[in-house]
Amino acid sequence: xxxxxxxxxxxxxxxxxxxxxxxxxxxxxxxxxxxxxxxxxxxxxxxxxxxxxxxxxxxxxxxxxxxxxxxxxxxxxxxxxxxxxxxxxxxxxxxxxxxxxxxxxxxxxxxxxxxxxxxxxxxxxxxxxxxxxxxxxxxxxxxxxxxxxxxxxxxxxxxxxxxxxxxxxxxxxxxxxxxxxxxxxxxxxxxxxxxxxxxxxxxxxxxxxxxxxxxxxxxxxxxxxxxxxxxxxxxxxxxxxxxxxxxxxx
Numbered sequence: 001x002x003x004x005x006x007x008x009x010x011x012x013x014x015x016x017x018x019x020x021x022x023x024x025x026x027x028x029x030x031x032x033x034x035x036x037x038x039x040x041x042x043x044x045x046x047x048x049x050x051x052x053x054x055x056x057x058x059x060x061x062x063x064x065x066x067x068x069x070x071x072x073x074x075x076x077x078x079x080x081x082x083x084x085x086x087x088x089x090x091x092x093x094x095x096x097x098x099x100x101x102x103x104x105x106x107x108x109x110x111x112x113x114x115x116x117x118x119x120x121x122x123x124x125x126x127x128x129x130x131x132x133x134x135x136x137x138x139x140x141x142x143x144x145x146x147x148x149x150x151x152x153x154x155x156x157x158x159x160x161x162x163x164x165x166x167x168x169x170x171x172x173x174x175x176x177x178x179x180x181x182x183x184x185x186x187x188x189x190x191x192x193x194x195x196x197x198x199x200x201x202x203x204x205x206x207x208x209x210x211x212x213x214x215x216x217x218x219x220x221x222x223x224x225x226x227x228x229x230x231x232x233x234x235x236x237x238x239x240x241x242x243x244x245x246x247x248x249x250x
Contacts, residue, residue, distance in 0.1 A: 166237070
């Protein structure tokens with residue numbers, strides 16, 4: 001083992017024995033003072049899952065909003081949607097006094113933190129969505145990560161009378177690598193809240209409309225090596241343009 005690797009191992013073991021993060025002590029209520037403390041006590045630990053013990057799973061709370069149903073392709077059996085994804089988790093032990101440090105919330109560059117590897121199982125193409133460079137941390141150690149995702153996902157379509165059928169497609173969110181002993185997915189917004197918010201902001205290409213969202217908060221992928229915690233959303237849509245024309249001609 002090299003000298004550098006030995007130092008890194010000692011550092012990791014020290015952090016696990018003494019807690020992942022500690023209360024920050026700002027000398028002044030200024031951005032420079034707070035970021036100086038973050039640079040000293042938090043950012044060097046970005047390689048570590050932010051828990052005090054290897055045996056502690058990290059809860060990742062997820063909520064989504066369906067911004068638009070872009071299209072449903074019968075031939076390729078795909079659904080194209082635009083969603084907002086919100087992930088939230090806690091950095092164990094991290095805190096600071098909002099008066100002492102000047103704020104209760106700060107945005108930090110994404111690359112400065114450990115970020116969970118949450119992906120969508122049904123993804124059919126590489127994720128080329130706009131990459132948001134920042135996340136929020138508040139003074140209790142709570143992290144808020146909000147980003148848009150353009151999703152082209154596989155879907156077993158009901159094609160008996162396509163495109164007049166209601167299509168029900170799933171979007172499954174979970175860690176790409178970490179078993180449920182390391183990352184546990186937790187439902188944020190309810191089905192009703194997601195649908196209400198989605199209908200407020202939803203935009204379509206003039207053809208497909210969102211009519212329902214349902215959540216299975218207890219989904220799991222079970223393999224021989226271990227199990228993965230997942231949250232599964234069922235998105236229901238129908239082609240109201242063809243439906244409207246059918247009403248006219250009927």
